[in-house]
Amino acid sequence: MTLRVAIGADHGGFPLKAELTPWLRECGYEVMDLGAETLIPTDDYPDYALAVAEAVASGRAQRGIIICGSGIGACIVANKIPGVRACPCHDTYSAHQGVEHDDMNVLCLGARVVGGALAREVVEVFLKAEFLDEERFRRRLQKILNIESQNMIKRKDI
Numbered sequence: 363m364t365l366r367v368a369i370g371a372d373h374g375g376f377p378l379k380a381e382l383t384p385w386l387r388e389c390g391y392e393v394m395d396l397g398a399e400t401l402i403p404t405d406d407y408p409d410y411a412l413a414v415a416e417a418v419a420s421g422r423a424q425r426g427i428i429i430c431g432s433g434i435g436a437c438i439v440a441n442k443i444p445g446v447r448a449c450p451c452h453d454t455y456s457a458h459q460g461v462e463h464d465d466m467n468v469l470c471l472g473a474r475v476v477g478g479a480l481a482r483e484v485v486e487v488f489l490k491a492e493f494l495d496e497e498r499f500r501r502r503l504q505k506i507l508n509i510e511s512q513n514m515i516k517r518k519d520i
């Protein structure tokens with residue numbers, strides 16, 4: 363099955379998204395480009411981070427990539443959405459280990475931090491990595507899911 367990847371970027375990440383999107387398609391991935399469609403110098407990263415995070419949380423995409431200037435704002439927003447495990451990674455070890463051990467499903471990139479060549483390598487290992495089906499990783503993931511569901515219950519009580 364072709365992996366469906368949602369991608370989004372604000373003005374800080376737009377040039378890198380413009381570089382990565384056609385490359386991802388050439389690599390055979392199905393890409394949902396959730397904007398920005400053009401470089402909008404006044405746009406806000408939460409809008410694109412939310413769109414990508416919701417695509418992943420709903421299952422419309424299996425993985426997400428959000429690009430802003432640093433990767434940090436995108437990550438803060440994406441992790442507000444239950445079911446999303448987003449991290450900024452600018453090295454290849456974190457990008458695959460985050461999936462293998464932690465079931466990371468959204469990669470955040472800072473276009474002002476990494477160049478295109480390193481970003482491609484990071485994205486490549488992120489998309490090829492799979493969660494390792496080992497008891498210790500399942501146990502830790504379940505603890506994360508428990509925290510998430512407890513928070514959802516608490517919010518309902520407010």
Ligand code: RB5
Pocket residue numbers: 372373374375407430431432433434435436
């Ligand atoms: C936009 O200038 C910049 O603040 C944003 O892309 C991002 O780096 C936030 O984390």
